[in-house]
Amino acid sequence: MPELPEVETVRRGLAPVMTGQTITDAAVNRPDLRWPFPTRMAERLTGAQVTGLRRRSKYILADLSTGESLLIHLGMSGRILISGVMQGDFHHDHPASAKHDHVVLTMGNGARITFNDARRFGAMDLLETALGDAHPLLAKIGPEPFGNTFNETYLTRALGGRKTPIKTALLDQHVVAGLGNIYVCEALYRAGLHPARPANALPATAVAGLVPIIRDVLAEAIEAGGSSLRDYRQADGELGYFQHRFRTYGRENEPCTTPGCTATIERIVQSGRSSFFCPKCQR
DNA sequence: ATGGGGGCCTGCCGGC
DNA sequence: TGCCGGCAGGCCCCCA
Numbered sequence: 001m002p003e004l005p006e007v008e009t010v011r012r013g014l015a016p017v018m019t020g021q022t023i024t025d026a027a028v029n030r031p032d033l034r035w036p037f038p039t040r041m042a043e044r045l046t047g048a049q050v051t052g053l054r055r056r057s058k059y060i061l062a063d064l065s066t067g068e069s070l071l072i073h074l075g076m077s078g079r080i081l082i083s084g085v086m087q088g089d090f091h092h093d094h095p096a097s098a099k100h101d102h103v104v105l106t107m108g109n110g111a112r113i114t115f116n117d118a119r120r121f122g123a124m125d126l127l128e129t130a131l132g133d134a135h136p137l138l139a140k141i142g143p144e145p146f147g148n149t150f151n152e153t154y155l156t157r158a159l160g161g162r163k164t165p166i167k168t169a170l171l172d173q174h175v176v177a178g179l180g181n182i183y184v185c186e187a188l189y190r191a192g193l194h195p196a197r198p199a200n201a202l203p204a205t206a207v208a209g210l211v212p213i214i215r216d217v218l219a220e221a222i223e224a225g226g227s228s229l230r231d232y233r234q235a236d237g238e239l240g241y242f243q244h245r246f247r248t249y250g251r252e253n254e255p256c257t258t259p260g261c262t263a264t265i266e267r268i269v270q271s272g273r274s275s276f277f278c279p280k281c282q283r
Numbered sequence: 284a285t286g287g288g289g290g291c292c293t294g295c296c297g298g299c
Numbered sequence: 300t301g302c303c304g305g306c307a308g309g310c311c312c313c314c315a
Contacts, residue, residue: 003308034291034310058309076309077293100293119292121309137310164286173310180308229308249308271287274306 002074004058004145004178005221006240010080011055013235017082017111018050018062025106033102033117034075038126044068045105045126056133057141057177069129071137075121082235085111142176145214150176152208159199159207166202167195168271176214182227182249185276187214189248194282195268195275220245248276256281 002010026045031037038044049065060080062070074080084106098116103124105113115124127135142158143150158175159166169175170184179187188195190213193206221227226240229250243250247257252267256278263280 006308073309075292076307117292118294119307119309121291162285168286171309182308227308272289273309 002058002078002226003180003183003221004055005183005218005224005242006226007058007060007074007178008055008222009226009240010074010235011053011060013082014060014062014080014113015053017085017109018053018107018113020050021107021109021111022047022049023064023105024108025104027104027106029102029104033120033122033124034073035123035125037124041124041126045070050107056138057144057173058180059138063129067129068126071123071125071127071135072115073123073137075117075119075123077119078115078117078122080235081114081116081237083112083114085109140174142172142174144177145179145218150211152204152211155211156204156207159202162199164199165196165270166193166199167275169199170210170214171271171273178218179214181273181275182246183214183217183221185249186217186247189277189282190217192282194279195270195277197283248278251276 023045026042028037028042044066045064048068050062051065052063054061054063058073060072062072064070072080100116100118101114102117103115107113115122123137125135125137133139133141143154155176159169162169167184167188170179170187171181185195187210191206191210193202221242224240224242224245225238227242227246228239229243248265251265254265256263256265258278258281261278261280263278265276266279268275
């Protein structure tokens, strides 16, 4: 499910109900997700106060008063839902004991934080907060797209020498953090770049243009609460609505929406993933 | 070092 | 109604 905008939306939803609260109970309903949970995870979570919620790439990090941080990745189908507390004007409840509810945290304020993941490509781990990005899953991830180190100079170097298609390169988390299949397709459409263009053959102007385009598409998606396909929800149960602004993703055979363009969106497969693009607008 | 493909899982949808 | 293939927002790992 989740790319950077969806993960950031979930983080923002969790922050007000988790920050400053103590985890009074941790129900761990299976031994693993993609990998085994860390030893005694439930015990290490119970009684800990959540001092802050951060995001790095597509990971959520909950810093705990114990000196550890809970690392969460949603994989493809992971969801986090809040229940048991009033959320704004509405109370979104979550059916008790739903299928694939793998971890449920109960907070001191009564909130229940449920991690549900049908496909179990998600992950959870505990690491020493002081380790920072030294965790194996974080160590090799590229710069945050909204950070200063993600700029034209950096991107030129990162793409240089890479013959791989620009689509594949931008999907590579070592190049830039947080992009997934949807937002790469949308960014390349905005940039007017064909997804099969070799990454190392882009003109300097195209590379320079990608930096603000990537930031814009992600920022707009965050503002819209992410994109809701299939089962994605914000943590409060609300749907995101950026999917209504897709120009290419999932629009195979539909008309290109660029004013004056009469072409239809095409789909190709690159590195086993669908790429959607307009053959006239993207070269 | 780069890149391609397999594999991990479950669910859903369309076609027969 | 049922079965089957194809597809899905991610990413690690192995191989060339």
